[in-house]
Amino acid sequence: MNVFTFLAPFYNIIFSSVQKRQGKELLNKLSPLKGKKVLDLGGGTGKFAAQMFSAGADVWLLDASPQMLKRASRILPSDRLILGDAKNLPFSNNTFDIITLVDVFHHIRNQEDTLSECYRILRPGGSLCLLEFSPECLTIRVLAGVERFFGEPSLFLSPEDLTGLLKKAGFIQIEIQYILVDEYVTQAKKPMLQSP
Ligand SMILES: C[S@@+](CC[C@H](N)C(=O)[O-])C[C@H]1O[C@@H](n2cnc3c(N)ncnc32)[C@H](O)[C@@H]1O
Known part of the structure; x- marks a missing residue:
């Protein structure tokens, strides 16, 4: 069983300050986001995706953990949340302007x-x-x-x-x-x- 199955209920509490700091840093680097189509790959509980959404991006979030996605569904439209694996992405060629992987690649x-x-x-x-x-x-x-x-x-x-x-x-x-x-x-x- 995946570690995020257990971590999901506590994830935002444990990593709240880290998420805020990283989110601020990345928004600065990626702005302006208005009108950009963005995939937050391994977006977890959706904190950063929600920040990009508020900044005007057309955001999608894909994650391998149903439990993390359940948390994300509290702050993002559920039709933008996709359960999947990064090695086989269910999107057509040439779809996104930006893809983010925050604390995911390893x-x-x-x-x-x-x-x-x-x-x-x-x-x-x-x-x-x-x-x-x-x-x-x-x-x-x-x-x-x-x-x-x-x-x-x-x-x-x-x-x-x-x-x-x-x-x-x-x-x-x-x-x-x-x-x-x-x-x-x-x-x-x-x-x-x-x-x-
Ligand atoms: C440390 S969390 C980071 C979550 C979020 N990006 C953040 O910064 O709060 C890593 C996330 O990557 C997801 N993940 C791990 N392997 C994955 C894979 N092969 N495909 C998609 N998501 C994956 C996990 O389910 C988890 O939600």
């Missing part, structure tokens, strides 16, 4: 497939934004050990390794910014002109 076992899927469903010129944690920091290595104990893959990547995967999937203009000593945001683009 939970995903099929990371390469997930990036290929994100690339496929982003519009040419669209942006991918990932918030992740650096395994170079001791705190994150300890966190990885704890998460693995609970059955999570905890595949924390360094910015260099994440950049390598993004390039392999076809992304360009990859920019990394540390927002805390162990926490970084990566933004990357799908090219406007695609090679045949």
